[in-house]
Amino acid sequence: MFDQGRSTRLERVARQIVVLCLLAVAPVFAQQPTAAEPAVKEITPGVAVDSARKTVDLPGYVTTGENEGKTLGAYEVKQTFEFGGRIVDRSGSLDMWDSYVNLESGPRLLEQTLDMHSANHTGLVFDDLTLANFGYFGDPNNVTRLQIQKGNLYRFQGNFRRDKNFFDYNLLANPLNPANSNPSVPILVSPHLFETTRRMTDLSLNLFDQGPIRLRFGYGHYVNDGTALSTVHQGTEGLLSQPTRNTSDNYQAGISVRILPRTSLNYDQFYTHYKNDSYWTLA
Numbered sequence: 375m376f377d378q379g380r381s382t383r384l385e386r387v388a389r390q391i392v393v394l395c396l397l398a399v400a401p402v403f404a405q406q407p408t409a410a411e412p413a414v415k416e417i418t419p420g421v422a423v424d425s426a427r428k429t430v431d432l433p434g435y436v437t438t439g440e441n442e443g444k445t446l447g448a449y450e451v452k453q454t455f456e457f458g459g460r461i462v463d464r465s466g467s468l469d470m471w472d473s474y475v476n477l478e479s480g481p482r483l484l485e486q487t488l489d490m491h492s493a494n495h496t497g498l499v500f501d502d503l504t505l506a507n508f509g510y511f512g513d514p515n516n517v518t519r520l521q522i523q524k525g526n527l528y529r530f531q532g533n534f535r536r537d538k539n540f541f542d543y544n545l546l547a548n549p550l551n552p553a554n555s556n557p558s559v560p561i562l563v564s565p566h567l568f569e570t571t572r573r574m575t576d577l578s579l580n581l582f583d584q585g586p587i588r589l590r591f592g593y594g595h596y597v598n599d600g601t602a603l604s605t606v607h608q609g610t611e612g613l614l615s616q617p618t619r620n621t622s623d624n625y626q627a628g629i630s631v632r633i634l635p636r637t638s639l640n641y642d643q644f645y646t647h648y649k650n651d652s653y654w655t656l657a
Contacts, residue, residue: 448497459481482510485507485508488506500522506518516534530579533575537572565603571598572597576593579592587631593624594624597621598621599619602615602618615655622649
């Protein structure tokens with residue numbers, strides 16, 4: 375009887391162990407994927423413009439993000455253009471509009487991108503090229519960005535920006551329009567009119583980015599030119615004109631030496647040349 379009872383207890387324990395094992399491995403089997411199915415690539419559709427139909431009924435189209443590109447020699451080329459336009463309907467002061475908004479009607483290059491990539495690094499002059507532009511053909515702000523790279527040999531980056539600034543807020547308290555002036559010669563523009571354009575160019579070149587001796591060069595060219603008005607407060611109010619042209623050229627050269635492990639010796643030299651050709655004269 376003793377042996378029979380001990381055998382019964384052993385069987386009960388064995389059954390409990392089997393149940394616990396099954397419970398332990400069940401989640402593992404539950405996480406196993408089912409039969410392999412081809413992955414479906416999710417595409418974010420755009421919305422076609424059709425004012426005569428409801429939005430929910432509009433057909434979708436593949437956006438430029440799905441551009442697969444074309445093969446051109448050793449390069450895979452992807453390029454996009456986005457053209458548009460502005461239609462401006464305004465009333466009131468044109469000078470106030472330009473001071474706060476400064477956007478006019480006309481066609482625009484909203485965005486342009488160009489990507490060239492050599493997957494096998496067999497490009498003759500470069501392996502990767504990226505070019506981007508926006509804001510041209512009328513907007514006050516234009517930008518161009520260019521990046522070119524050839525393996526670990528060199529990496530070139532260039533940026534160009536143009537900003538047109540306009541301010542002509544002709545306040546009611548314009549001191550050049552006194553109420554008792556005789557003869558009265560009204561000044562219809564702000565005595566501090568400001569109409570200038572800034573052009574900024576930045577170039578950088580890095581050589582041997584992964585080598586023990588690395589070189590880097592940089593150049594920046596900044597121009598601010600245009601015209602401005604101001605006043606002089608000596609005895610009477612006089613209107614001054616200031617033809618403006620400020621130029622700045624920045625040069626950079628540097629070297630990094632990385633021969634010892636976890637050690638980098640760096641030296642950079644900077645040189646800036648500034649020229650101010652602005653002057654004052656009575657308007």
